[in-house]
Amino acid sequence: MPPFRRLLGLLRPEAGELWLVLLFAVCVGALTLATPVVAMAVVNTVALGTLIQQLVVLCVALFVALSLAAGLMILQTVVVEFVQRRVFVRVAAELAYRLPRVDLKAFDRQNGPELVNRFFDVLTVQKASATLLLDGITLALQVLIGLLLLSFYHRYLLGFDLILIGSLAFLFLVLGRGAVRSAVRESVAKYKVAGWMEEVARHPVAFKTAGGPSLAAARTDALTREYLEARAAHFRVLMRQIGFALFLQVVANVALLAIGGALVIRGELTLGELVAAEIVVTLVVATFTKIGKQLEAFYDLLAAVDKLGYLLDLPLEEDGAEAGGGAAGGGAAVVVRDVSFAYDHQRKMALTRLSLAVAAGERVALVGPNGAGKSTLADLLFALRTPDRGWIELDGADVRTLRLETLREQVALVKGVEVIEGTVLENVRVGRAHVTHADARDALGRVGLLETVLALPGGLDTVLWTGGSPLSLGQANRLMVARAIVGRPRLLVLDEALDHMDSDIRETVLPAVLGPGADWTLVVVTHSDEVARLCDRVVQLDRPSGEVPHGNA
Numbered sequence: 047m048p049p050f051r052r053l054l055g056l057l058r059p060e061a062g063e064l065w066l067v068l069l070f071a072v073c074v075g076a077l078t079l080a081t082p083v084v085a086m087a088v089v090n091t092v093a094l095g096t097l098i099q100q101l102v103v104l105c106v107a108l109f110v111a112l113s114l115a116a117g118l119m120i121l122q123t124v125v126v127e128f129v130q131r132r133v134f135v136r137v138a139a140e141l142a143y144r145l146p147r148v149d150l151k152a153f154d155r156q157n158g159p160e161l162v163n164r165f166f167d168v169l170t171v172q173k174a175s176a177t178l179l180l181d182g183i184t185l186a187l188q189v190l191i192g193l194l195l196l197s198f199y200h201r202y203l204l205g206f207d208l209i210l211i212g213s214l215a216f217l218f219l220v221l222g223r224g225a226v227r228s229a230v231r232e233s234v235a236k237y238k239v240a241g242w243m244e245e246v247a248r249h250p251v252a253f254k255t256a257g258g259p260s261l262a263a264a265r266t267d268a269l270t271r272e273y274l275e276a277r278a279a280h281f282r283v284l285m286r287q288i289g290f291a292l293f294l295q296v297v298a299n300v301a302l303l304a305i306g307g308a309l310v311i312r313g314e315l316t317l318g319e320l321v322a323a324e325i326v327v328t329l330v331v332a333t334f335t336k337i338g339k340q341l342e343a344f345y346d347l348l349a350a351v352d353k354l355g356y357l358l359d360l361p362l363e364e365d366g367a368e369a370g371g372g373a374a375g376g377g378a379a380v381v382v383r384d385v386s387f388a389y390d391h392q393r394k395m396a397l398t399r400l401s402l403a404v405a406a407g408e409r410v411a412l413v414g415p416n417g418a419g420k421s422t423l424a425d426l427l428f429a430l431r432t433p434d435r436g437w438i439e440l441d442g443a444d445v446r447t448l449r450l451e452t453l454r455e456q457v458a459l460v461k462g463v464e465v466i467e468g469t470v471l472e473n474v475r476v477g478r479a480h481v482t483h484a485d486a487r488d489a490l491g492r493v494g495l496l497e498t499v500l501a502l503p504g505g506l507d508t509v510l511w512t513g514g515s516p517l518s519l520g521q522a523n524r525l526m527v528a529r530a531i532v533g534r535p536r537l538l539v540l541d542e543a544l545d546h547m548d549s550d551i552r553e554t555v556l557p558a559v560l561g562p563g564a565d566w567t568l569v570v571v572t573h574s575d576e577v578a579r580l581c582d583r584v585v586q587l588d589r590p591s592g593e594v595p596h597g598n599a
Protein backbone atom coordinates (compact mmCIF):
# COMPACT_ATOMS: atom_id res chain seq x y z
CA MET A 47 0.00 0.00 0.00
CA PRO A 48 1.43 3.45 -0.83
CA PRO A 49 2.73 5.19 2.33
CA PHE A 50 0.37 8.12 1.92
CA ARG A 51 -2.71 5.90 1.94
CA ARG A 52 -1.32 4.07 4.92
CA LEU A 53 -0.88 7.37 6.72
CA LEU A 54 -4.49 8.30 6.06
CA GLY A 55 -5.53 4.90 7.40
CA LEU A 56 -3.49 5.40 10.57
CA LEU A 57 -4.91 8.86 11.18
CA ARG A 58 -8.52 8.10 10.25
CA PRO A 59 -9.61 7.28 13.82
CA GLU A 60 -8.19 10.66 14.87
CA ALA A 61 -10.17 12.56 12.22
CA GLY A 62 -12.24 14.53 14.76
CA GLU A 63 -9.18 15.83 16.58
CA LEU A 64 -7.37 16.60 13.34
CA TRP A 65 -10.24 18.75 12.11
CA LEU A 66 -10.09 20.58 15.42
CA VAL A 67 -6.34 21.17 14.96
CA LEU A 68 -7.04 22.48 11.47
CA LEU A 69 -9.75 24.80 12.77
CA PHE A 70 -7.41 26.15 15.45
CA ALA A 71 -4.71 26.64 12.85
CA VAL A 72 -7.07 28.59 10.58
CA CYS A 73 -8.00 30.85 13.48
CA VAL A 74 -4.36 31.28 14.54
CA GLY A 75 -3.35 32.01 10.95
CA ALA A 76 -6.06 34.64 10.62
CA LEU A 77 -5.31 36.19 14.01
CA THR A 78 -1.57 36.51 13.41
CA LEU A 79 -2.33 38.51 10.32
CA ALA A 80 -3.73 41.14 12.65
CA THR A 81 -0.16 42.45 12.92
CA PRO A 82 0.15 43.68 9.31
CA VAL A 83 -3.42 44.95 9.27
CA VAL A 84 -2.87 46.95 12.46
CA ALA A 85 0.51 48.15 11.20
CA MET A 86 -1.13 49.43 8.03
CA ALA A 87 -3.75 51.27 10.08
CA VAL A 88 -1.06 52.73 12.36
CA VAL A 89 1.05 53.97 9.44
CA ASN A 90 -2.00 55.46 7.75
CA THR A 91 -3.27 57.18 10.92
CA VAL A 92 0.20 58.44 11.85
CA ALA A 93 0.59 59.78 8.31
CA LEU A 94 -2.71 61.63 8.71
CA GLY A 95 -1.62 62.90 12.14
CA THR A 96 -4.54 61.57 14.21
CA LEU A 97 -5.00 61.11 17.93
CA ILE A 98 -3.03 59.00 20.36
CA GLN A 99 -6.31 57.30 21.50
CA GLN A 100 -6.60 55.61 18.13
CA LEU A 101 -3.16 54.18 18.53
CA VAL A 102 -4.11 52.82 21.98
CA VAL A 103 -7.29 51.21 20.59
CA LEU A 104 -5.29 49.59 17.77
CA CYS A 105 -2.69 48.28 20.21
CA VAL A 106 -5.35 46.84 22.52
CA ALA A 107 -7.05 45.17 19.53
CA LEU A 108 -3.73 43.70 18.45
CA PHE A 109 -3.04 42.48 22.00
CA VAL A 110 -6.42 40.74 22.17
CA ALA A 111 -5.97 39.14 18.73
CA LEU A 112 -2.47 37.86 19.43
CA SER A 113 -3.42 36.63 22.93
CA LEU A 114 -6.35 34.74 21.43
CA ALA A 115 -3.98 33.22 18.88
CA ALA A 116 -1.59 32.17 21.66
CA GLY A 117 -4.45 30.58 23.62
CA LEU A 118 -5.57 28.63 20.55
CA MET A 119 -2.02 27.47 19.95
CA ILE A 120 -1.90 26.07 23.48
CA LEU A 121 -5.17 24.20 22.86
CA GLN A 122 -3.79 22.96 19.55
CA THR A 123 -0.67 21.62 21.31
CA VAL A 124 -2.82 19.77 23.85
CA VAL A 125 -4.99 18.16 21.16
CA VAL A 126 -1.90 17.10 19.17
CA GLU A 127 -0.40 15.61 22.34
CA PHE A 128 -3.51 13.46 22.80
CA VAL A 129 -3.44 12.39 19.16
CA GLN A 130 0.21 11.34 19.64
CA ARG A 131 -0.58 9.32 22.75
CA ARG A 132 -3.49 7.61 21.08
CA VAL A 133 -1.44 6.66 18.00
CA PHE A 134 1.14 5.04 20.31
CA VAL A 135 -1.49 3.11 22.25
CA ARG A 136 -3.34 2.01 19.13
CA VAL A 137 -0.21 0.70 17.40
CA ALA A 138 0.98 -1.05 20.59
CA ALA A 139 -2.43 -2.65 21.12
CA GLU A 140 -2.69 -3.75 17.52
CA LEU A 141 0.76 -5.31 17.58
CA ALA A 142 0.04 -7.05 20.89
CA TYR A 143 -3.01 -8.55 19.21
CA ARG A 144 -1.31 -9.47 15.97
CA LEU A 145 2.15 -10.69 16.95
CA PRO A 146 1.03 -13.85 18.79
CA ARG A 147 -1.19 -14.63 15.83
CA VAL A 148 1.33 -14.10 13.06
CA ASP A 149 1.59 -17.00 10.65
CA LEU A 150 4.92 -18.72 11.39
CA LYS A 151 5.60 -18.69 7.67
CA ALA A 152 6.28 -14.96 7.90
CA PHE A 153 9.22 -15.61 10.21
CA ASP A 154 10.82 -18.35 8.10
CA ARG A 155 12.84 -15.91 6.06
CA GLN A 156 12.77 -12.89 8.31
CA ASN A 157 13.95 -12.30 11.80
CA GLY A 158 10.84 -11.68 13.91
CA PRO A 159 12.44 -9.68 16.75
CA GLU A 160 14.34 -7.56 14.23
CA LEU A 161 11.08 -6.81 12.40
CA VAL A 162 9.60 -5.64 15.66
CA ASN A 163 12.25 -2.87 15.78
CA ARG A 164 9.96 -1.09 13.38
CA PHE A 165 7.71 -0.39 16.32
CA PHE A 166 10.13 2.42 17.19
CA ASP A 167 8.85 4.19 14.11
CA VAL A 168 5.81 5.05 16.20
CA LEU A 169 8.07 7.63 17.83
CA THR A 170 8.95 9.07 14.43
CA VAL A 171 5.24 9.14 13.59
CA GLN A 172 4.56 10.96 16.85
CA LYS A 173 7.33 13.52 16.43
CA ALA A 174 6.88 14.14 12.73
CA SER A 175 3.11 14.36 12.94
CA ALA A 176 3.39 16.82 15.84
CA THR A 177 5.80 18.98 13.81
CA LEU A 178 3.48 18.92 10.83
CA LEU A 179 0.27 19.41 12.74
CA LEU A 180 1.55 22.21 14.91
CA ASP A 181 3.91 24.10 12.64
CA GLY A 182 3.19 22.70 9.19
CA ILE A 183 -0.52 23.45 9.07
CA THR A 184 -0.05 26.87 10.66
CA LEU A 185 2.70 27.76 8.22
CA ALA A 186 0.71 26.55 5.24
CA LEU A 187 -2.30 28.54 6.35
CA GLN A 188 -0.21 31.61 7.04
CA VAL A 189 1.09 31.41 3.49
CA LEU A 190 -2.40 30.92 2.11
CA ILE A 191 -4.09 33.67 4.09
CA GLY A 192 -1.12 35.98 3.59
CA LEU A 193 -1.22 35.56 -0.16
CA LEU A 194 -4.97 36.09 -0.15
CA LEU A 195 -4.56 39.33 1.80
CA LEU A 196 -1.82 40.49 -0.55
CA SER A 197 -4.01 39.96 -3.59
CA PHE A 198 -6.51 42.49 -2.23
CA TYR A 199 -4.00 45.32 -2.27
CA HIS A 200 -3.31 45.44 -5.99
CA ARG A 201 -3.83 43.30 -9.08
CA TYR A 202 -0.07 43.22 -9.64
CA LEU A 203 0.28 41.66 -6.23
CA LEU A 204 -2.29 39.05 -7.25
CA GLY A 205 0.01 38.18 -10.13
CA PHE A 206 2.89 38.05 -7.70
CA ASP A 207 0.81 35.58 -5.61
CA LEU A 208 0.10 33.35 -8.55
CA ILE A 209 3.77 33.15 -9.51
CA LEU A 210 4.63 32.31 -5.89
CA ILE A 211 1.97 29.57 -5.74
CA GLY A 212 3.24 28.14 -9.03
CA SER A 213 6.78 28.11 -7.65
CA LEU A 214 5.62 26.34 -4.50
CA ALA A 215 3.82 23.70 -6.57
CA PHE A 216 7.03 23.22 -8.56
CA LEU A 217 8.94 22.86 -5.29
CA PHE A 218 6.67 20.17 -3.88
CA LEU A 219 5.61 18.27 -6.95
CA VAL A 220 8.59 18.46 -9.28
CA LEU A 221 11.59 18.94 -7.02
CA GLY A 222 10.14 16.57 -4.41
CA ARG A 223 9.78 13.70 -6.84
CA GLY A 224 11.34 10.50 -5.47
CA ALA A 225 11.61 11.89 -1.94
CA VAL A 226 9.25 9.38 -0.34
CA ARG A 227 11.03 6.52 -2.07
CA SER A 228 14.44 7.78 -0.94
CA ALA A 229 13.16 8.25 2.63
CA VAL A 230 11.85 4.67 2.69
CA ARG A 231 15.17 3.40 1.31
CA GLU A 232 17.04 5.29 3.96
CA SER A 233 14.93 3.80 6.72
CA VAL A 234 15.31 0.27 5.29
CA ALA A 235 19.08 0.75 5.36
CA LYS A 236 18.87 2.05 8.95
CA TYR A 237 17.01 -1.10 10.05
CA LYS A 238 19.54 -3.32 8.37
CA VAL A 239 22.27 -1.78 10.52
CA ALA A 240 20.17 -2.19 13.68
CA GLY A 241 19.27 -5.76 12.69
CA TRP A 242 22.91 -6.66 12.24
CA MET A 243 23.82 -5.17 15.63
CA GLU A 244 21.13 -7.31 17.18
CA GLU A 245 22.46 -10.36 15.41
CA VAL A 246 25.90 -9.68 16.87
CA ALA A 247 24.47 -9.21 20.38
CA ARG A 248 22.32 -12.32 20.09
CA HIS A 249 25.22 -14.66 19.27
CA PRO A 250 27.95 -13.83 21.78
CA VAL A 251 29.85 -17.07 21.33
CA ALA A 252 29.90 -16.90 17.54
CA PHE A 253 31.20 -13.33 17.58
CA LYS A 254 33.82 -14.12 20.18
CA THR A 255 35.36 -16.82 18.01
CA ALA A 256 38.61 -15.78 16.35
CA GLY A 257 37.16 -14.01 13.27
CA GLY A 258 33.94 -12.85 14.97
CA PRO A 259 34.91 -9.23 15.67
CA SER A 260 36.21 -8.69 12.12
CA LEU A 261 33.02 -10.16 10.68
CA ALA A 262 31.01 -7.84 12.92
CA ALA A 263 33.08 -4.84 11.80
CA ALA A 264 33.12 -5.74 8.09
CA ARG A 265 29.37 -6.29 7.81
CA THR A 266 28.66 -3.16 9.87
CA ASP A 267 30.95 -1.24 7.54
CA ALA A 268 29.12 -2.49 4.44
CA LEU A 269 25.69 -1.82 5.90
CA THR A 270 26.69 1.61 7.18
CA ARG A 271 27.96 2.47 3.73
CA GLU A 272 24.63 1.34 2.29
CA TYR A 273 22.89 3.59 4.81
CA LEU A 274 25.08 6.56 3.98
CA GLU A 275 24.40 6.16 0.28
CA ALA A 276 20.66 6.00 0.92
CA ARG A 277 20.83 8.99 3.26
CA ALA A 278 22.87 10.98 0.75
CA ALA A 279 20.35 10.24 -2.00
CA HIS A 280 17.51 11.41 0.24
CA PHE A 281 19.46 14.47 1.33
CA ARG A 282 20.05 15.42 -2.32
CA VAL A 283 16.29 15.61 -2.88
CA LEU A 284 15.84 17.57 0.33
CA MET A 285 18.63 20.00 -0.54
CA ARG A 286 17.17 20.53 -3.98
CA GLN A 287 13.94 21.61 -2.35
CA ILE A 288 15.48 23.62 0.49
CA GLY A 289 17.80 25.45 -1.94
CA PHE A 290 14.89 26.39 -4.18
CA ALA A 291 12.81 27.53 -1.19
CA LEU A 292 15.61 29.83 0.00
CA PHE A 293 16.13 31.21 -3.51
CA LEU A 294 12.40 31.86 -3.71
CA GLN A 295 12.58 33.72 -0.42
CA VAL A 296 15.23 36.08 -1.77
CA VAL A 297 13.45 36.69 -5.06
CA ALA A 298 10.05 37.19 -3.43
CA ASN A 299 11.38 39.74 -0.96
CA VAL A 300 13.15 41.80 -3.59
CA ALA A 301 10.31 41.50 -6.11
CA LEU A 302 7.71 42.71 -3.63
CA LEU A 303 9.78 45.68 -2.61
CA ALA A 304 10.32 46.57 -6.26
CA ILE A 305 6.66 46.13 -7.28
CA GLY A 306 5.33 47.76 -4.09
CA GLY A 307 7.79 50.66 -4.30
CA ALA A 308 6.87 51.31 -7.93
CA LEU A 309 3.16 51.21 -7.09
CA VAL A 310 3.63 53.68 -4.22
CA ILE A 311 5.58 56.02 -6.53
CA ARG A 312 2.77 55.78 -9.05
CA GLY A 313 0.28 56.48 -6.27
CA GLU A 314 -1.52 53.17 -6.73
CA LEU A 315 -0.63 51.94 -3.24
CA THR A 316 -0.54 53.82 0.07
CA LEU A 317 2.54 53.72 2.24
CA GLY A 318 0.56 51.81 4.89
CA GLU A 319 -0.41 49.18 2.33
CA LEU A 320 3.20 48.81 1.28
CA VAL A 321 4.31 48.30 4.90
CA ALA A 322 1.49 45.79 5.48
CA ALA A 323 2.31 43.95 2.24
CA GLU A 324 5.97 43.89 3.24
CA ILE A 325 5.11 42.38 6.65
CA VAL A 326 2.83 39.80 5.01
CA VAL A 327 5.49 38.83 2.50
CA THR A 328 8.12 38.65 5.23
CA LEU A 329 5.80 36.34 7.16
CA VAL A 330 5.09 34.25 4.09
CA VAL A 331 8.66 33.91 2.87
CA ALA A 332 9.95 33.35 6.40
CA THR A 333 8.02 30.08 6.27
CA PHE A 334 10.13 29.06 3.27
CA THR A 335 13.21 28.82 5.50
CA LYS A 336 11.26 26.40 7.66
CA ILE A 337 10.18 24.31 4.69
CA GLY A 338 13.25 22.07 5.00
CA LYS A 339 12.33 20.94 8.49
CA GLN A 340 8.71 20.40 7.51
CA LEU A 341 9.60 18.47 4.39
CA GLU A 342 12.00 16.24 6.26
CA ALA A 343 9.34 15.59 8.89
CA PHE A 344 6.82 14.79 6.16
CA TYR A 345 9.07 12.29 4.37
CA ASP A 346 10.17 10.73 7.67
CA LEU A 347 6.53 10.37 8.60
CA LEU A 348 5.71 8.56 5.37
CA ALA A 349 8.77 6.30 5.70
CA ALA A 350 7.84 5.51 9.32
CA VAL A 351 4.26 4.72 8.42
CA ASP A 352 5.53 2.48 5.63
CA LYS A 353 7.72 0.56 8.12
CA LEU A 354 4.93 0.26 10.67
CA GLY A 355 2.62 -0.94 7.95
CA TYR A 356 5.08 -3.68 7.14
CA LEU A 357 4.81 -4.89 10.73
CA LEU A 358 1.06 -4.51 10.87
CA ASP A 359 0.70 -6.35 7.56
CA LEU A 360 2.43 -9.56 8.70
CA PRO A 361 0.00 -12.32 7.73
CA LEU A 362 -2.04 -13.86 10.53
CA GLU A 363 -2.78 -17.54 11.05
CA GLU A 364 -6.02 -18.70 9.55
CA ASP A 365 -8.43 -19.40 12.33
CA GLY A 366 -11.23 -21.95 12.21
CA ALA A 367 -14.72 -21.17 13.42
CA GLU A 368 -15.69 -24.30 15.34
CA ALA A 369 -15.38 -24.52 19.08
CA GLY A 370 -14.83 -28.29 18.60
CA GLY A 371 -13.35 -30.34 21.33
CA GLY A 372 -14.68 -33.92 21.58
CA ALA A 373 -14.44 -35.46 25.03
CA ALA A 374 -13.53 -33.19 27.91
CA GLY A 375 -10.59 -35.18 29.27
CA GLY A 376 -8.31 -38.06 28.38
CA GLY A 377 -6.25 -38.51 25.27
CA ALA A 378 -7.37 -37.40 21.83
CA ALA A 379 -7.34 -39.66 18.79
CA VAL A 380 -5.17 -38.20 16.04
CA VAL A 381 -5.35 -38.96 12.36
CA VAL A 382 -2.85 -37.62 9.84
CA ARG A 383 -4.33 -38.20 6.43
CA ASP A 384 -2.27 -38.11 3.27
CA VAL A 385 -0.41 -35.00 4.40
CA SER A 386 2.15 -33.23 2.19
CA PHE A 387 3.99 -30.09 3.10
CA ALA A 388 6.75 -27.96 1.60
CA TYR A 389 8.25 -24.80 3.08
CA ASP A 390 8.01 -21.65 0.99
CA HIS A 391 10.84 -21.09 -1.47
CA GLN A 392 12.03 -24.71 -1.08
CA ARG A 393 12.41 -27.19 -3.87
CA LYS A 394 12.21 -30.30 -1.68
CA MET A 395 9.06 -31.52 0.03
CA ALA A 396 9.31 -31.71 3.82
CA LEU A 397 6.54 -34.30 4.04
CA THR A 398 5.03 -36.33 1.20
CA ARG A 399 1.67 -38.02 1.52
CA LEU A 400 2.13 -39.04 5.11
CA SER A 401 -0.66 -40.96 6.81
CA LEU A 402 -0.69 -41.92 10.46
CA ALA A 403 -3.31 -42.82 13.04
CA VAL A 404 -2.67 -42.47 16.75
CA ALA A 405 -5.27 -43.92 19.11
CA ALA A 406 -6.53 -41.92 22.08
CA GLY A 407 -3.99 -42.24 24.92
CA GLU A 408 -1.40 -43.94 22.72
CA ARG A 409 2.30 -42.99 23.06
CA VAL A 410 4.07 -42.80 19.75
CA ALA A 411 7.76 -42.10 19.13
CA LEU A 412 8.57 -40.37 15.84
CA VAL A 413 12.07 -41.31 14.76
CA GLY A 414 14.10 -40.88 11.60
CA PRO A 415 17.15 -39.16 10.19
CA ASN A 416 17.79 -35.41 10.24
CA GLY A 417 15.55 -33.63 7.79
CA ALA A 418 12.97 -36.45 7.69
CA GLY A 419 10.17 -34.03 8.57
CA LYS A 420 9.58 -35.00 12.22
CA SER A 421 9.60 -31.43 13.55
CA THR A 422 7.48 -30.33 10.61
CA LEU A 423 4.87 -32.92 11.58
CA ALA A 424 5.04 -31.75 15.21
CA ASP A 425 4.36 -28.17 13.98
CA LEU A 426 1.44 -29.37 11.88
CA LEU A 427 -0.08 -31.16 14.90
CA PHE A 428 0.01 -27.90 16.86
CA ALA A 429 -1.35 -26.07 13.79
CA LEU A 430 1.72 -23.84 13.57
CA ARG A 431 1.61 -24.68 9.90
CA THR A 432 -1.09 -26.03 7.61
CA PRO A 433 -0.65 -29.00 5.29
CA ASP A 434 -0.42 -28.19 1.58
CA ARG A 435 -2.55 -31.23 0.94
CA GLY A 436 -4.26 -33.79 3.14
CA TRP A 437 -5.49 -32.92 6.63
CA ILE A 438 -5.18 -33.70 10.30
CA GLU A 439 -8.04 -34.78 12.57
CA LEU A 440 -8.32 -34.49 16.29
CA ASP A 441 -11.05 -36.74 17.63
CA GLY A 442 -12.59 -36.76 14.18
CA ALA A 443 -12.60 -32.97 13.79
CA ASP A 444 -10.58 -31.45 10.97
CA VAL A 445 -7.98 -29.26 12.70
CA ARG A 446 -8.39 -26.53 10.04
CA THR A 447 -11.99 -26.00 11.07
CA LEU A 448 -11.26 -25.60 14.78
CA ARG A 449 -10.68 -22.31 16.53
CA LEU A 450 -6.97 -22.11 17.22
CA GLU A 451 -7.49 -21.08 20.81
CA THR A 452 -9.59 -24.16 21.50
CA LEU A 453 -7.19 -26.37 19.62
CA ARG A 454 -4.22 -25.14 21.62
CA GLU A 455 -6.03 -25.73 24.87
CA GLN A 456 -6.12 -29.37 23.81
CA VAL A 457 -2.76 -29.71 22.12
CA ALA A 458 0.54 -28.74 23.75
CA LEU A 459 3.86 -28.59 21.97
CA VAL A 460 7.31 -28.44 23.53
CA LYS A 461 9.84 -27.23 20.97
CA GLY A 462 13.11 -25.66 22.01
CA VAL A 463 13.41 -23.37 24.98
CA GLU A 464 11.23 -20.28 25.00
CA VAL A 465 11.62 -18.63 28.38
CA ILE A 466 9.68 -15.38 28.56
CA GLU A 467 11.08 -12.51 30.60
CA GLY A 468 8.93 -12.87 33.71
CA THR A 469 8.55 -14.93 36.87
CA VAL A 470 8.72 -18.73 36.97
CA LEU A 471 5.00 -18.75 37.71
CA GLU A 472 4.24 -16.55 34.69
CA ASN A 473 6.39 -18.83 32.57
CA VAL A 474 4.45 -21.89 33.60
CA ARG A 475 1.08 -20.19 33.39
CA VAL A 476 1.56 -18.17 30.18
CA GLY A 477 -1.60 -16.15 30.62
CA ARG A 478 -3.91 -19.08 31.40
CA ALA A 479 -5.91 -17.70 34.31
CA HIS A 480 -7.25 -21.11 35.28
CA VAL A 481 -3.74 -22.38 36.07
CA THR A 482 -3.42 -21.89 39.81
CA HIS A 483 -0.30 -21.51 41.91
CA ALA A 484 -0.88 -25.08 43.16
CA ASP A 485 -1.17 -26.37 39.54
CA ALA A 486 2.15 -24.71 38.69
CA ARG A 487 3.86 -26.19 41.75
CA ASP A 488 2.45 -29.60 40.88
CA ALA A 489 3.70 -29.40 37.27
CA LEU A 490 7.13 -28.19 38.38
CA GLY A 491 7.25 -31.02 40.92
CA ARG A 492 6.40 -33.58 38.27
CA VAL A 493 9.31 -32.53 36.08
CA GLY A 494 11.64 -32.51 39.13
CA LEU A 495 12.10 -28.73 39.08
CA LEU A 496 10.15 -27.62 42.14
CA GLU A 497 13.01 -27.88 44.63
CA THR A 498 15.37 -26.02 42.32
CA VAL A 499 12.80 -23.23 41.86
CA LEU A 500 11.99 -23.00 45.56
CA ALA A 501 15.71 -22.68 46.29
CA LEU A 502 15.86 -19.55 44.09
CA PRO A 503 15.65 -16.26 46.07
CA GLY A 504 12.09 -15.50 44.95
CA GLY A 505 10.80 -19.06 44.61
CA LEU A 506 8.06 -19.16 41.97
CA ASP A 507 8.24 -15.37 41.79
CA THR A 508 11.88 -15.37 40.71
CA VAL A 509 12.26 -13.40 37.48
CA LEU A 510 13.74 -15.37 34.60
CA TRP A 511 15.45 -13.71 31.65
CA THR A 512 15.04 -14.53 28.01
CA GLY A 513 17.21 -17.58 27.48
CA GLY A 514 16.31 -18.95 30.92
CA SER A 515 18.89 -17.54 33.32
CA PRO A 516 19.24 -18.16 36.25
CA LEU A 517 18.07 -21.65 35.19
CA SER A 518 20.44 -23.94 33.35
CA LEU A 519 19.48 -24.98 29.83
CA GLY A 520 18.39 -28.43 31.03
CA GLN A 521 16.29 -26.86 33.80
CA ALA A 522 14.75 -24.42 31.34
CA ASN A 523 13.94 -27.41 29.15
CA ARG A 524 12.04 -29.02 32.01
CA LEU A 525 10.25 -25.73 32.64
CA MET A 526 8.95 -26.00 29.06
CA VAL A 527 7.60 -29.49 29.80
CA ALA A 528 5.96 -28.17 32.99
CA ARG A 529 4.34 -25.38 30.92
CA ALA A 530 2.96 -27.96 28.49
CA ILE A 531 1.57 -30.42 31.02
CA VAL A 532 0.10 -27.89 33.45
CA GLY A 533 -2.78 -27.26 31.04
CA ARG A 534 -3.53 -31.01 30.96
CA PRO A 535 -3.57 -31.24 27.17
CA ARG A 536 -5.26 -34.11 25.36
CA LEU A 537 -2.40 -34.38 22.91
CA LEU A 538 1.16 -33.69 24.06
CA VAL A 539 3.79 -33.27 21.36
CA LEU A 540 7.42 -33.23 22.48
CA ASP A 541 9.88 -32.21 19.79
CA GLU A 542 13.18 -33.62 21.00
CA ALA A 543 12.38 -32.17 24.43
CA LEU A 544 13.53 -35.34 26.20
CA ASP A 545 16.68 -35.77 24.12
CA HIS A 546 18.61 -32.98 25.81
CA MET A 547 18.15 -34.32 29.35
CA ASP A 548 20.70 -36.48 31.10
CA SER A 549 19.50 -39.95 32.02
CA ASP A 550 18.86 -39.12 35.71
CA ILE A 551 16.74 -36.15 34.87
CA ARG A 552 14.99 -37.99 32.10
CA GLU A 553 13.98 -40.59 34.65
CA THR A 554 12.33 -37.86 36.70
CA VAL A 555 10.56 -36.35 33.72
CA LEU A 556 9.47 -39.54 31.99
CA PRO A 557 6.81 -40.46 34.56
CA ALA A 558 5.44 -36.94 34.24
CA VAL A 559 4.78 -37.39 30.53
CA LEU A 560 4.44 -41.15 30.27
CA GLY A 561 3.43 -42.19 33.80
CA PRO A 562 0.03 -43.29 35.15
CA GLY A 563 -1.43 -39.78 35.65
CA ALA A 564 -0.46 -38.78 32.12
CA ASP A 565 -3.62 -39.69 30.23
CA TRP A 566 -2.92 -37.64 27.13
CA THR A 567 -1.98 -38.95 23.75
CA LEU A 568 1.76 -38.52 23.36
CA VAL A 569 3.80 -37.93 20.22
CA VAL A 570 7.52 -37.73 20.95
CA VAL A 571 10.03 -36.72 18.31
CA THR A 572 13.25 -38.32 19.46
CA HIS A 573 16.69 -39.51 18.47
CA SER A 574 16.93 -41.57 21.67
CA ASP A 575 16.36 -45.33 21.48
CA GLU A 576 15.67 -45.32 25.20
CA VAL A 577 12.78 -42.88 24.85
CA ALA A 578 11.49 -44.67 21.77
CA ARG A 579 11.51 -48.00 23.61
CA LEU A 580 9.26 -46.61 26.35
CA CYS A 581 6.56 -45.68 23.82
CA ASP A 582 3.77 -47.98 22.68
CA ARG A 583 4.81 -47.63 19.06
CA VAL A 584 7.68 -46.31 17.02
CA VAL A 585 6.92 -44.56 13.72
CA GLN A 586 9.85 -44.16 11.39
CA LEU A 587 9.90 -41.19 9.01
CA ASP A 588 12.30 -41.16 6.11
CA ARG A 589 13.57 -38.19 4.16
CA PRO A 590 10.94 -37.46 1.53
CA SER A 591 12.36 -37.69 -1.96
CA GLY A 592 9.69 -35.59 -3.70
CA GLU A 593 10.37 -32.26 -5.37
CA VAL A 594 7.86 -29.44 -5.06
CA PRO A 595 5.83 -29.68 -8.31
CA HIS A 596 5.88 -26.04 -9.50
CA GLY A 597 8.25 -24.31 -7.11
CA ASN A 598 6.92 -22.93 -3.81
CA ALA A 599 7.51 -19.23 -3.94
Ligand SMILES: Nc1ncnc2c1ncn2[C@@H]1O[C@H](COP(=O)(O)OP(=O)(O)OP(=O)(O)O)[C@@H](O)[C@H]1O
Nearest residue numbers: 154389392394396415416417418419420421422423
Ligand atom coordinates in the same frame (compact mmCIF):
# COMPACT_ATOMS: atom_id res chain seq x y z
N1 LIG B 1 11.81 -23.04 8.37
C1 LIG B 1 12.17 -23.80 7.35
N2 LIG B 1 12.27 -23.27 6.12
C2 LIG B 1 12.62 -24.01 5.07
N3 LIG B 1 12.89 -25.33 5.14
C3 LIG B 1 12.79 -25.92 6.34
C4 LIG B 1 12.45 -25.20 7.50
N4 LIG B 1 12.44 -26.05 8.53
C5 LIG B 1 12.78 -27.25 8.03
N5 LIG B 1 12.99 -27.20 6.72
C6 LIG B 1 13.33 -28.29 5.82
O1 LIG B 1 12.29 -29.26 5.94
C7 LIG B 1 12.81 -30.55 5.99
C8 LIG B 1 12.30 -31.27 7.25
O2 LIG B 1 12.81 -30.60 8.37
P1 LIG B 1 12.44 -31.02 9.85
O3 LIG B 1 13.01 -30.01 10.75
O4 LIG B 1 10.99 -31.31 9.94
O5 LIG B 1 13.25 -32.40 9.99
P2 LIG B 1 13.51 -33.27 11.28
O6 LIG B 1 13.15 -34.66 10.90
O7 LIG B 1 12.82 -32.71 12.46
O8 LIG B 1 15.07 -33.10 11.42
P3 LIG B 1 15.98 -33.15 12.74
O9 LIG B 1 16.04 -34.56 13.17
O10 LIG B 1 17.28 -32.66 12.24
O11 LIG B 1 15.37 -32.25 13.73
C9 LIG B 1 14.31 -30.41 5.96
O12 LIG B 1 14.73 -30.70 4.66
C10 LIG B 1 14.58 -28.97 6.27
O13 LIG B 1 15.67 -28.51 5.52
